[in-house]
Amino acid sequence: MCLICDRIGMIRRGENPWFVREMETGYAVIGDHQHFRGYTLFLYKEHGDASELFHLAPARRAKFMEEMCLVAQAVSRAFHAEKMNYELLGMGDSHLHWHLFPRVAGDIETYGNRGKGPVWWYPMEKMYDDSARPGEAEREEMKRALGREIDRLLAEGD
Ligand SMILES: [Zn+2]
Numbered sequence: 001m002c003l004i005c006d007r008i009g010m011i012r013r014g015e016n017p018w019f020v021r022e023m024e025t026g027y028a029v030i031g032d033h034q035h036f037r038g039y040t041l042f043l044y045k046e047h048g049d050a051s052e053l054f055h056l057a058p059a060r061r062a063k064f065m066e067e068m069c070l071v072a073q074a075v076s077r078a079f080h081a082e083k084m085n086y087e088l089l090g091m092g093d094s095h096l097h098w099h100l101f102p103r104v105a106g107d108i109e110t111y112g113n114r115g116k117g118p119v120w121w122y123p124m125e126k127m128y129d130d131s132a133r134p135g136e137a138e139r140e141e142m143k144r145a146l147g148r149e150i151d152r153l154l155a156e157g158d
Helices: 003-012 056-077 136-156
Strands: 021-023 026-030 040-044 085-087 097-103
Touching: 003 026, 003 136, 021 136, 026 056, 026 085, 026 136, 040 056, 056 085, 056 097, 056 136
Parallel strands: none
Antiparallel strands: 021 026, 026 040, 040 097, 085 097
16 A cells, blocks of 8 residues: 555545645645645656656656646645755555645754755654644645645746
8 A cells, every 4th residue: 555645545535634726737735744844745647556756657657746846846835945955755555646845044053064964864753743743824824825826836937
């Protein structure tokens, strides 16, 4: 069983409270834990046999990358990132999904290389602590902010 497929099933049934926008190749969702405020995922629509970017046909891959970039730009604008981090890992679930982290100075405190480094150098138990889960009102506000920027960028691209 795949957690990403489960979450996509919830989106398709209208039961995923984290869902923001559907694109041609994937779904933009806000992360369950928001220590890195604005943390967003972009989930590829199909699981299938594709567990690597190079498994996708070139045109499909190009579209997936383009849409991921648009979502990342929307995250950056909505949550005032100093720098975006992009990660496609899949060691837990091999379903293609991007982790998009808006980064700001001090967000890993003094962990890593004296406060610099990838998000994963921040302790997992702090990153996934219940206190990092937004309340319903905050979650809805974040979804509105991100959705608004995605819509703007899509309109600019027309
Ligand atoms: Zn899957």
